[in-house]
Amino acid sequence: MHRENVVKSVSRALDIIALVxxxxxxxxxxxxxxxxxxNKSSVFRTLATLVQYGYIEQDFETQKYKLGYKFLDISSKLLESIDLRAEAKPFLQELEKTTNxxxxxxxxxxxEVVYIEKLEGNETLRTHSKVGKRAPMHCTSVGKAILAHLPDKDVLGIIDQKGMPYHTDHTITEEEALLDELKQVRQRGYSLDLEENEYGITCIAAPVFDHLGNVVAAVSISGPTTRMNTDRLTQLGPIMIQTTQQLSVRLGFVR
Structure with a gap:
């Protein structure tokens, strides 16, 4: 492993966690x-920090250190995502089959949004997306689908934290314009990315809700703008809504 650009204290903490x-x-x-x-003093300081955050616990009888319950919390969040992937797969495959x-x-x-599944379709399309990659919310259809159903304070917090950087000439970079767009997304039930993230690529997305009614994910269809014209987007809108509603029901969502 190359140790350039590695923060030593973080590297040390991760080595200790792996060992414990x-x-x-x-x-x-x-x-x-x-x-x-x-040296022992460095180990002790690192352990003390990890204990404070719940990643390591100390057994007061043996004085030994072991993994903390924080990892269960993190793994449960990961498992929720993995369950989502499993539940979503048939719906994604059906969309791929019907749209190519x-x-x-x-x-x-x-x-941000994180891609956790990608089906390639039958048509050739060069996109930047891949599983595990992160993307901004203000200029992607999936991001806007989720933003539209987050509390206003969260949306404003994200804009404040991440900004609204320019990606193409079509990117929405004004807060008021984005808030208006999110209102439209809520009204029609799906969101659009009209070459706002990448030139030549248009996307349509809809939100997915969990059993508590919280927005947890989004599903999108991406294609070249030449194919994803206004008529096709109008036709795909109800399909996207139906698909994500069915997936939400699978996750326990009750309208």
Whole structure:
């Protein structure tokens, strides 16, 4: 592993977590220091920080350190995403089959969307998207589909934190214009990306809700603007809404 551009304290913390995870009964400061060749005071400081955040816990009887329950919290969030992928797969495959276009499933995370599934379709389309990649919310159909159903304070917080950077001449870069657009998305039930993220590519998306009624994901169809014209988008709109409503029901959503 190349250690350039690595923050030493973070690297040290991750090494300690990986080591502690291998021992069911936990490890003491000296054992950890000996195994990863870091002085005991540095190990102790790192462990103290990890304990404070819940990633490591100390057994007061043995004084040994072991993994904390914070990892269960994180893994449960990951599992929720994996369950979403499994539930969504048949719906995404049906969309791919009926449209032959690229289909995406994304989740919302820290002011951005993350692609967790991509079906390529039968048509050739060069896009920047790939599973695991993050994308901005203000200029993607999936992002706008989710933003439209977040509380206003969250939307304003995201805009404040991430800004509204220019991607193409069609990107919405004014807050008021985006808020107006999100109102339209709520009214019609789906969102559009009209070459706002990438030139030549148009997308349509709709939101997915969980059993609590919270927006948790979005599904989109992406294609070249030449194919994804106004008539086709009008035809795809009800299909997107129906698909994401059915998926939401699978996740326990009740209207």
């Amino acid at each position: 995870a291998t021992k069911k009964g936990g490890l003491g400061v000296t054992e950890i220091a000996n195994q990863i060749d870091i 276009e690229v289909i995406h499933l994304v989740v919302y995370d820290q002011g």
